[in-house]
Amino acid sequence: MARPPVSLSIAGSDPSGGAGIQADLKTFARLGAYGTAVLTALTAQNTRGVTGLHVVPAGFVAEQLQTLLADVRVDAVKLGMLANAEIVAVVREFLASEPLASADSVLDPVMVATSGDRLLDDAAVGAIRELVPLAAVITPNVAEAAVLLDRSEAVDVAELVAQASDLRGALGAQRVLLKGGHLGGPQAIDVWADDSGVRQLAATRVETRNTHGTGCTLSSALAALRPQRDDWWHTVRDAKRWLTAALSTADRLEVGGGHGPVDHFAPFPTAAGESE
Ligand SMILES: Nc1ncnc2c1ncn2[C@@H]1O[C@H](COP(=O)(O)OP(=O)(O)O)[C@@H](O)[C@H]1O
Numbered sequence: 001m002a003r004p005p006v007s008l009s010i011a012g013s014d015p016s017g018g019a020g021i022q023a024d025l026k027t028f029a030r031l032g033a034y035g036t037a038v039l040t041a042l043t044a045q046n047t048r049g050v051t052g053l054h055v056v057p058a059g060f061v062a063e064q065l066q067t068l069l070a071d072v073r074v075d076a077v078k079l080g081m082l083a084n085a086e087i088v089a090v091v092r093e094f095l096a097s098e099p100l101a102s103a104d105s106v107l108d109p110v111m112v113a114t115s116g117d118r119l120l121d122d123a124a125v126g127a128i129r130e131l132v133p134l135a136a137v138i139t140p141n142v143a144e145a146a147v148l149l150d151r152s153e154a155v156d157v158a159e160l161v162a163q164a165s166d167l168r169g170a171l172g173a174q175r176v177l178l179k180g181g182h183l184g185g186p187q188a189i190d191v192w193a194d195d196s197g198v199r200q201l202a203a204t205r206v207e208t209r210n211t212h213g214t215g216c217t218l219s220s221a222l223a224a225l226r227p228q229r230d231d232w233w234h235t236v237r238d239a240k241r242w243l244t245a246a247l248s249t250a251d252r253l254e255v256g257g258g259h260g261p262v263d264h265f266a267p268f269p270t271a272a273g274e275s276e
């Protein structure tokens with residue numbers, strides 16, 4: 001049997017298990033990657049909101065990375081909540097040097113939780129912009145793209161397409177998955193931009209309020225699947241397909257009274273629309 005890839009999440013903790021490190025590790029396991037994790041922050045959080053935040057000192061984020069990477073070869077890395085400019089600077093240094101520079105990297109520029117609570121210092125936005133060109137893929141939602149580009153939020157797919165291109169042109173992103181989940185409508189449409197152009201990625205919108213951690217889950221699915229797929233396009237397509245499956249059975253979990261988690265147990269759907 002082939003060795004599973006090793007995927008690393010550098011992110012914050014969500015005790016309710018729907019987002020952050022907990023979502024990432026469940027996603028890695030479900031999609032066949034061995035999960036490793038470096039914590040940037042502890043949140044006191046449930047499905048209704050965030051009540052507290054305890055950020056790990058940047059020097060200790062560096063020590064976690066140093067010790068892990070001195071021993072373990074990481075195939076793919078997902079960057080989630082980075083909390084402040086000092087942690088972004090540490091992560092940037094690691095991402096620019098071996099061994100992480102040769103791992104497949106996914107930057108989810110987490111700024112605000114689904115509940116509306118802030119997860120990144122205002123002062124760190126500039127630092128995140130500088131991290132953008134180093135990641136193989138960035139996965140902003142509509143609000144995060146607007147902040148990164150310093151303009152108003154896209155309100156339709158045409159604007160998503162324009163902003164995805166601009167994130168490459170103006171910020172130097174290598175590849176962009178601009179998520180349109182918050183646009184509404186019968187389909188959840190994301191936009192993919194890379195060297196070969198811009199394409200849309202559509203899925204039927206699932207009627208559920210259980211969308212806590214969709215962004216975390218999608219970006220960690222990319223870090224789990226990229227070493228197991230031939231290229232980024234097939235990786236993105238399959239990650240979105242699995243996320244849609246995980247959303248479609250989310251209501252059965254009945255975790256919490258707010259925006260509950262997606263169903264990380266969901267089997268990987270086959271091309272015929274069946275489950276494995
Ligand atoms: N109700 C839904 N049904 C299907 N897909 C959804 C739904 N809500 C969000 N998505 C998808 O989940 C992913 C996360 O998107 P989004 O909600 O925009 O980002 P974030 O979770 O970072 O705010 C995207 O692929 C988006 O299209």
Ligand SMILES: Cc1ncc(COP(=O)(O)O)c(N)n1
Nearest residue numbers: 012019020113213214215216
């Ligand atoms: C620790 C942590 N990291 C990230 C998110 C964002 O979650 P979402 O994927 O819903 O945007 C979160 N709520 N908590």
